[in-house]
Amino acid sequence: MGAWQQPSNADHAPQLVGSVTGYFLPDAPQTLYIWQVAVLNDARGRGIGQSLLRHLLANQAPSAVAEMQTSITSSNRASWQLFERFAQTLNAPTHVSVLFENEKHFGGAAPTEHLLTIGPISADALNNSTHARAVDGQEHASTRSMPELTLR
Numbered sequence: 001m002g003a004w005q006q007p008s009n010a011d012h013a014p015q016l017v018g019s020v021t022g023y024f025l026p027d028a029p030q031t032l033y034i035w036q037v038a039v040l041n042d043a044r045g046r047g048i049g050q051s052l053l054r055h056l057l058a059n060q061a062p063s064a065v066a067e068m069q070t071s072i073t074s075s076n077r078a079s080w081q082l083f084e085r086f087a088q089t090l091n092a093p094t095h096v097s098v099l100f101e102n103e104k105h106f107g108g109a110a111p112t113e114h115l116l117t118i119g120p121i122s123a124d125a126l127n128n129s130t131h132a133r134a135v136d137g138q139e140h141a142s143t144r145s146m147p148e149l150t151l152r
């Protein structure tokens with residue numbers, strides 16, 4: 001899913017300012033694994049990351065997602081805050097474990113990756129998320145710093 005922003009000059013094409021990609025784990029088909037979420041430097045801190053996660057979830061079939069997972073390095077504060085805040089909005093518990101270790105798996109060449117699990121995600125939370133998609137226009141209108149944001 002991408003987040004597109006209309007530049008102030010209406011003659012210019014909408015600009016991609018963020019994206020999220022994910023897939024369902026083959027061995028756990030109700031686990032939505034977030035592969036990557038990224039927002040353009042200048043557009044960060046305005047809730048676009050949250051919106052991308054919410055709308056990705058809202059676009060799945062009812063009951064399709066029981067939990068979400070992603071991997072994060074210790075130092076990525078923005079990413080931890082993004083996902084922990086998202087878990088709060090879903091009223092879902094979180095669990096952290098070590099996925100890949102700095103020395104054992106990367107020979108010291110890359111930092112340890114932690115696996116963050118959000119879930120179980122309740123049906124109510126999913127319904128609310130779906131509702132967020134239904135009120136898409138209002139939601140974006142209330143976000144004054146990015147009035148022309150479209151997620152698709």
Ligand SMILES: CC(C)(COP(=O)(O)OP(=O)(O)OC[C@H]1O[C@@H](n2cnc3c(N)ncnc32)[C@H](O)[C@@H]1OP(=O)(O)O)[C@@H](O)C(=O)NCCC(=O)NCCS
Pocket residue numbers: 035036037038039040043044045046047048049050051076077078079081082085
């Ligand atoms: C992680 C990332 C996607 C967040 O996107 P964003 O649009 O800025 O996130 P939001 O504006 O929705 O913010 C979500 C929460 O994170 C917090 N946050 C954002 N940037 C932060 C930072 N640098 N440090 C601490 N908290 C931060 C926000 O305050 C918000 O928390 P709050 O609701 O408690 O106030 C963005 O920083 C990014 O693209 N980083 C580089 C790519 C990356 O590391 N992706 C994650 C690994 S897959």
